[in-house]
Amino acid sequence: MxxxxxxxxxxxxxxxxxxxxxxxxxxxxxxxxxxxxxxxxxxxxxxxxxxxxxxxxxxxxxxxxxxxxxxxxxxxxxxxxxxxxxxxxxxxxxxxxxxxxxxxxxxxAAGSVRVNGLRIVGASGIYKSHDYNKGYFETVPYDRSTLRSVYHIRKYAIERLKLLPQEANTIAMSHDWPTTxxxxxxxxxxxxxxxxxxxxxxxxxLGSPPLLDLLRTLQAxxxxxxxxxxxxxxxxxxxxxxxxxxxxxxxxxxxxxxxxxxxxxxxxxxxxxxxxxxxxxxxxxxxxxxxxxxxxxxxxxxxxxxxxxxGPSGNPDEITIDDEFDDDIDNVPAGPAETIVYPRKNGVDGRRQGEAAQELQVDESVDLVEQARLKGDAEATRGVIGTSEPVxxxxxxxxxxxxxxxxxxxxxxxxxxxxxxxxxxxxxxxxTSIDDGPPRLTFDPHWLAITRALHPYLSLEIASKPFPPRQQLDQMVQAELKRIQEEGLLVPSAEGVEPGGLVWEKGDIDIGRVQKFWPTAPAQGEPGGSSTAWYTNPQTEAFCGMLQIPNRINPAPIGV
Known part of the structure; x- marks a missing residue:
C-alpha cells in the first residue's frame, strides 16, 4: 500500500x-x-x-x-x-x-484502527508532566489555562495504548517525539x-517519556x-x-x-x-x-x-504554532503590556523577556522558543521542547x-x-491487493475491547481514577475481547433492510458503517454558531452505542 x-x-x-x-x-x-x-x-x-x-x-x-x-x-x-x-x-x-x-x-485522544489489515495507532497531543496524571477536566468555553491543558496528553491515553498487543504490520503516530x-x-x-x-x-x-515507554511496548x-x-x-x-x-x-x-x-x-x-x-x-x-x-x-x-x-484562508509560513512551555510561568504576573517579569529560577535572576517569550504563554511554539533563545532569552524557554528531568x-x-x-x-x-x-x-x-479501489477502514477489535474495559476509569475531573494492576487490566481486556469475538458488536444492518435497525455482527466492522460524518457546528459562511457552544456528536453516540457504554463526551442534555 x-x-x-x-x-x-x-x-x-x-x-x-x-x-x-x-x-x-x-x-x-x-x-x-x-x-x-x-x-x-x-x-x-x-x-x-x-x-x-x-x-x-x-x-x-x-x-x-x-x-x-x-x-x-x-x-x-x-x-x-x-x-x-x-x-x-x-x-x-x-x-x-x-x-x-x-x-x-x-x-x-488515542486510538487504533485498521486499513486493509494494517494497524494504525495514534496518540494525540503533547506531553506535560504537570497534566499527565490528571483527568479530562477541561470544558468549553476554555479559559487561558485550559486552552493549553486540553491538548496535553494524559496517562489514561498512554496506558490504554500500552495494552495493545505487539503485532507485525503496525504504524504508530504521535505529535511530539519519544525521548532519547x-x-x-x-x-x-x-x-x-x-x-x-x-x-x-x-x-x-527532548520529547515525551511516556511515548518512549509506548515505543518500547508496541515495537511498531x-x-x-x-x-x-x-x-x-x-x-x-x-x-x-x-x-x-x-x-x-x-x-x-x-x-x-x-x-x-x-x-x-x-x-x-x-x-x-x-x-x-x-x-x-x-x-x-x-x-x-x-x-x-x-x-x-x-x-x-x-x-x-x-x-x-x-487569500485569507491560506496559512502564511510565518504562522509558527507548536506547544511546550512549563506551566510554572502561567501564574507569573504580567508587567507592562510589552514585557513580562520572571522571578528567580534555577539560580538565575529574573529579567524582562521579549515578545516571543510573552507569546509562548499562549502559543508554546517551537519556533517562538527558537526566536527567544536567539535573543538570549534561554531561561524563559526551559522545559518547552522537552521534559524537566533527564531520561x-x-x-x-x-x-x-x-x-x-x-x-x-x-x-x-x-x-x-x-x-x-x-x-x-x-x-x-x-x-489482499487493493488495486485501484479505496482502502478498507475497520475497527481494531483489541482497541474496542480496551475502550470498553477501561471506560469506567475515564475521569472528567481534575483527579484521575487509578488503574488496577497490569495483570488485572490484561484479564479485563481479554474478557472483553472474548465477548466481542463470541457475541459480536451491535451495528447498523449492512443491507439496510430495517431503517435504523441494529444487528449483532462478528468479524471486521467497517467504521463507516457505524460512524457517519455529521456536521455539528455550522461551517464558515453558514448562519448560527458560537465560540462558546458545544455539541453532542452523533458519531460519538454511535460509537458508544456499538460498545454499549454510556456517552460521557458532551452527552445530550436530559430531555433533549
Missing amino acids: RVAVQGCSHGCLTQIYDSIAQYEVKKSTKIHLLLLCGDFQALRSTHDFASLAVPPKYQSLGTFHEYYSGKRVAPILTIVIGGNHEASNYMWELFHGGWLAPNIYYLG IANHGDKNGLIRRKPFFREEVETNT DYWFSAHLHVKFAAVYEHASSASVTAPTIDLVAQAIEEVKAASTNPDEIDIDEIDEEIGTTSAPVIPEPSANPDEISIEDEFDEPAASAT VDPLANTESTADGRVTKFLALDKCGPGKEFIQYLDVPAPS
Whole structure:
C-alpha cells in the first residue's frame, strides 16, 4: 500500500492534497492513504478560533472548513491525530475517534484502527508532566489555562495504548517525539540544523517519556511524528528478551552514505533500496547538490514545491504554532503590556523577556522558543521542547543483539515552501491487493475491547481514577475481547433492510458503517454558531452505542 506521511499541517489541507496530486502525476502512481501527524487545525469557522491555542495575530482559518462544508472532498483516505494547535472543541466531540469531514478520520485522544489489515495507532497531543496524571477536566468555553491543558496528553491515553498487543504490520503516530530518539539517528546533524535543541538533545530531555515507554511496548514497524519542525530519521533497535541493544544507528548510517554517494543527482537514488533501509521513499523538496548530506535527506525524488494557498484562508509560513512551555510561568504576573517579569529560577535572576517569550504563554511554539533563545532569552524557554528531568536511554551502554525488533522512526517538518514536510513509502498490507479501489477502514477489535474495559476509569475531573494492576487490566481486556469475538458488536444492518435497525455482527466492522460524518457546528459562511457552544456528536453516540457504554463526551442534555 502506497502511503503519504505529513508533519504539521497548520491548516494547509488543500496544499497537502495538491502536493500529493503532483507527485501522483509525476510518478504515475496512486497514493492510497495519507497520515497527518498533528497540528491539523480542523477549524469549521472563525468561531473555533476561541478553542485554538495561538495568539490572535496568528489566527488563520485555513482550508479545512471547505472539506467540512462539502465544498471540497478529500481525495484520499486521511487519518489524523491531534497536536497542540487544534480546534480543541471539535476534537473533544470525537474523543473516541470519528470523521472530521468525509474521508478524513480522527483517531481521537488515542486510538487504533485498521486499513486493509494494517494497524494504525495514534496518540494525540503533547506531553506535560504537570497534566499527565490528571483527568479530562477541561470544558468549553476554555479559559487561558485550559486552552493549553486540553491538548496535553494524559496517562489514561498512554496506558490504554500500552495494552495493545505487539503485532507485525503496525504504524504508530504521535505529535511530539519519544525521548532519547535523537540518540538513534544523526544526532549531530539534528543539532547542526536545530542548534537550539542542543541542551535538550544532550541531556535526554527532548520529547515525551511516556511515548518512549509506548515505543518500547508496541515495537511498531514505523513511528511517525512532527512537532519540532525538522525532518529527522532514526532506527530504534528494540531489546530482546535476553538483553537490550546498543543505540547503534548502522541502518541510518548506511542509508545516509548511499545518499552522500548520489547527492549530486538525487533523482538517481533507488527509492526501493532506501525504503528497505529507512522505510521512506520520497520527499517533496530536493536539496541543492551542495546541501549537507548529513541532513538525512533519505529519498529526494520529488522536487515539486508545496502548492501555495492564497487569500485569507491560506496559512502564511510565518504562522509558527507548536506547544511546550512549563506551566510554572502561567501564574507569573504580567508587567507592562510589552514585557513580562520572571522571578528567580534555577539560580538565575529574573529579567524582562521579549515578545516571543510573552507569546509562548499562549502559543508554546517551537519556533517562538527558537526566536527567544536567539535573543538570549534561554531561561524563559526551559522545559518547552522537552521534559524537566533527564531520561535514561534504555539502550545506552549495552551490547547489541540480533533478534530484537526494529522501529523505523521519521519526523517531518511543517507544511510550507522549501520544507521537508511530506514522505511517500510502500507499506505491506496484510489484506489482499487493493488495486485501484479505496482502502478498507475497520475497527481494531483489541482497541474496542480496551475502550470498553477501561471506560469506567475515564475521569472528567481534575483527579484521575487509578488503574488496577497490569495483570488485572490484561484479564479485563481479554474478557472483553472474548465477548466481542463470541457475541459480536451491535451495528447498523449492512443491507439496510430495517431503517435504523441494529444487528449483532462478528468479524471486521467497517467504521463507516457505524460512524457517519455529521456536521455539528455550522461551517464558515453558514448562519448560527458560537465560540462558546458545544455539541453532542452523533458519531460519538454511535460509537458508544456499538460498545454499549454510556456517552460521557458532551452527552445530550436530559430531555433533549
